[in-house]
Amino acid sequence: MDKYYGEFGGQYVSESLMNTLEDLDNAYEEAMKDEEFQKEFNYYMKEYVGRENPLYLAERLTEKYGPKIYLKREDLNHTGAHKINNVIGQILLAKRMGKKKVIAETGAGQHGVATATGAALFDMECTVFMGAEDIVRQELNVLRMEMLGAKVISVTSGSNTLKDATNEAIRTWAKEAEDTAYIIGSAVGPYPYPKMVKEFQSIISKEAKKQILEKENRLPDVVMACVGGGSNSIGMFAEFIDEDVELIGVEAAGFGIETGKHASAMALGKPGTLHGMRSYLLQDEDGNVQLAHSISAGLDYPGVGPEHAYLKDTKRVEYVSITDDEAMEALLELCRLEGIIPAIESSHALAYAFKKAKTMNKDEIMIVCLSGRGDKDCHTIAEYLKGRKEQ
Amino acid sequence: MNRIEEKLAKLKEKKEKAFITYMTAGLPDMEGTKEIIRIQEQAGTDIIELGIPFSDPAADGPIIQQASFESIQKGTNLTKVFNMLEDLRKDCEIPIVFMMYYNTVFHYGLERFVEKCIQIGVDGLIIPDLPYEAQGDLAKFLDKKGAPILIQLVAPVSKKRIPMILKNARGFVYCVSSMGVTGQDATFHKDVVEYLHTVKEISNIPVMMGFGIRTAKDVDGVRDTIDGAIVGSHFIKLMKESDYNLEEIKNYCSNFKKELNQY
Numbered sequence: 161m162d163k164y165y166g167e168f169g170g171q172y173v174s175e176s177l178m179n180t181l182e183d184l185d186n187a188y189e190e191a192m193k194d195e196e197f198q199k200e201f202n203y204y205m206k207e208y209v210g211r212e213n214p215l216y217l218a219e220r221l222t223e224k225y226g227p228k229i230y231l232k233r234e235d236l237n238h239t240g241a242h243k244i245n246n247v248i249g250q251i252l253l254a255k256r257m258g259k260k261k262v263i264a265e266t267g268a269g270q271h272g273v274a275t276a277t278g279a280a281l282f283d284m285e286c287t288v289f290m291g292a293e294d295i296v297r298q299e300l301n302v303l304r305m306e307m308l309g310a311k312v313i314s315v316t317s318g319s320n321t322l323k324d325a326t327n328e329a330i331r332t333w334a335k336e337a338e339d340t341a342y343i344i345g346s347a348v349g350p351y352p353y354p355k356m357v358k359e360f361q362s363i364i365s366k367e368a369k370k371q372i373l374e375k376e377n378r379l380p381d382v383v384m385a386c387v388g389g390g391s392n393s394i395g396m397f398a399e400f401i402d403e404d405v406e407l408i409g410v411e412a413a414g415f416g417i418e419t420g421k422h423a424s425a426m427a428l429g430k431p432g433t434l435h436g437m438r439s440y441l442l443q444d445e446d447g448n449v450q451l452a453h454s455i456s457a458g459l460d461y462p463g464v465g466p467e468h469a470y471l472k473d474t475k476r477v478e479y480v481s482i483t484d485d486e487a488m489e490a491l492l493e494l495c496r497l498e499g500i501i502p503a504i505e506s507s508h509a510l511a512y513a514f515k516k517a518k519t520m521n522k523d524e525i526m527i528v529c530l531s532g533r534g535d536k537d538c539h540t541i542a543e544y545l546k547g548r549k550e551q
Numbered sequence: 552m553n554r555i556e557e558k559l560a561k562l563k564e565k566k567e568k569a570f571i572t573y574m575t576a577g578l579p580d581m582e583g584t585k586e587i588i589r590i591q592e593q594a595g596t597d598i599i600e601l602g603i604p605f606s607d608p609a610a611d612g613p614i615i616q617q618a619s620f621e622s623i624q625k626g627t628n629l630t631k632v633f634n635m636l637e638d639l640r641k642d643c644e645i646p647i648v649f650m651m652y653y654n655t656v657f658h659y660g661l662e663r664f665v666e667k668c669i670q671i672g673v674d675g676l677i678i679p680d681l682p683y684e685a686q687g688d689l690a691k692f693l694d695k696k697g698a699p700i701l702i703q704l705v706a707p708v709s710k711k712r713i714p715m716i717l718k719n720a721r722g723f724v725y726c727v728s729s730m731g732v733t734g735q736d737a738t739f740h741k742d743v744v745e746y747l748h749t750v751k752e753i754s755n756i757p758v759m760m761g762f763g764i765r766t767a768k769d770v771d772g773v774r775d776t777i778d779g780a781i782v783g784s785h786f787i788k789l790m791k792e793s794d795y796n797l798e799e800i801k802n803y804c805s806n807f808k809k810e811l812n813q814y
């Protein structure tokens with residue numbers, strides 16, 4: 161089925177957005193065929209975002225765990241995470257379509273900051289929807305967005321978090337689509353968003369593949385990345401899906417899957433529809449969407465991108481989960497062994513990488529997507545360590 | 552014959568315009584919902600849209616969002632609404648349309664849901680996040696005898712999609728009069744009059760206008776074009792502010808129905 165990944169994906173939006181989505185898809189497909197657009201995208205990736213970023217052989221981790229552990233350093237991008245890749249792509253497209261304003265949803269604030277950044281660069285009016293609760297939790301990113309000229313709207317409906325901010329962004333878009341582009345930050349939402357986000361984020365694996373072939377003259381054995389909505393992971397997997405490479409997506413198990421306080425849509429979710437797509441979704445016995453929990457705000461999402469749901473069902477990618485505690489342990493280890501402070505999101509992938517490495521031998525190669533840096537998380541990390549000391 | 556089609560045929564005969572309301576099931580409680588439906592039947596409301604609350608009502612504005620949230624807090628779910636209706640149907644024949652989000656149906660099970668609607672007497676469905684192209688899975692079960700009608704929605708921006716959407720539409724066509732979500736001002740989309748004309752020309756079934764209507768006066772400019780008006784957010788607000796006073800609800804509905812049909 162067109163617009164679907166197996167039974168997942170599709171367009172579950174109100175009638176008033178159907179033509180908008182079609183226009184967007186047409187504009188996107190045209191842009192993809194236009195060399196000028198590609199050139200422009202690549203120009204900003206290099207000159208503004210700072211790509212290509214390194215595929216770094218983590219020496220001390222490799223020494224400790226056995227297989228060669230390479231880190232794809234998305235944390236070194238401008239604004240500190242992979243989010244900017246997609247934002248630049250979508251804003252260039254919005255400009256091409258003649259839009260004057262952009263809106264975005266944000267949970268942890270990383271996508272909001274990236275969108276505010278892109279909007280400043282391309283002189284567009286920017287409004288970011290953020291749950292009232294997240295605004296309190298991520299004060300620093302709210303300040304950053306405002307400094308960059310964006311208007312941050314506090315969303316007070318439902319659970320006051322990312323899923324509600326997304327609903328509000330969809331509502332606003334339905335009203336203002338004529339002159340407004342909606343910049344979705346993850347590989348979620350109605351078609352063509354999952355496709356677009358994958359395309360713009362696939363620069364991660366295009367580079368990584370080239371880099372590993374240069375360094376090792378062969379493909380890696382294992383590639384892994386963390387999965388919230390799934391944008392860095394789909395970008396990290398894209399170029400390896402058709403290769404003989406083991407792919408692993410790492411979700412957040414929060415306090416532990418068994419406690420019910422987690423964000424593992426793949427582990428326990430059932431197929432459902434939210435935010436314009438059908439995918440695995442955490443929901444209660446009435447089909448209402450359940451709140452996710454993770455110490456990492458970026459993974460704190462009750463759904464997952466539809467292509468991931470498909471990759472799980474077809475068994476092409478293995479999806480596992482890592483608890484808050486395991487992720488924090490891995491975070492601290494990367495700080496101490498490699499002098500890199502990773503985002504808590506990315507630390508979930510690291511934690512599983514360390515587990516996986518124990519089952520691999522010295523000649524094998526693994527790439528872990530280090531999707532973002534941890535500066536934004538210092539407050540959360542400090543609170544966590546304080547809590548642990550008190551226990 | 553389906554209750555909606557039956558009712559609309561009667562109205563056509565009498566040359567009357569339809570008055571349709573939206574209310575969230577479970578408010579002020581299940582018993583209260585039942586009483587409000589009954590009082591509306593007496594007052595002359597023609598069709599009732601009964602909102603099944605969902606955690607993420609992305610097509611609704613703040614008033615219905617809030618009502619939905621409150622109702623969930625009170626424990627409302629689809630099963631309880633079915634039970635309430637089963638009781639109501641013993642002596643109440645007003646056409647009832649479920650307004651709900653697709654996940655609620657999908658989670659319940661498409662076939663099981665349709666069977667239950669047939670058994671209880673649910674006459675129609677409005678699923679705002681299930682656009683025409685995504686309706687196939689559910690539509691498979693809607694051919695059964697007594698199955699509810701899936702009401703089609705069109706918006707001012709639908710334009711070239713309108714003939715496709717209306718081709719096999721039954722019951723009535725729900726015209727969203729403004730852009731976006733429920734409960735906005737009745738400032739009509741700039742091309743709204745023209746758009747309603749277009750829909751009316753194409754449609755073989757009655758054309759109802761919804762979104763942003765408060766009083767019968769709000770539809771003055773388009774009264775000749777449409778076959779009825781739908782009041783949602785304003786009705787919810789009015790009920791809440793009157794603390795669900797049945798007398799006030801009755802007066803509002805009977806006045807609206809009367810004014811809508813006065814020339």
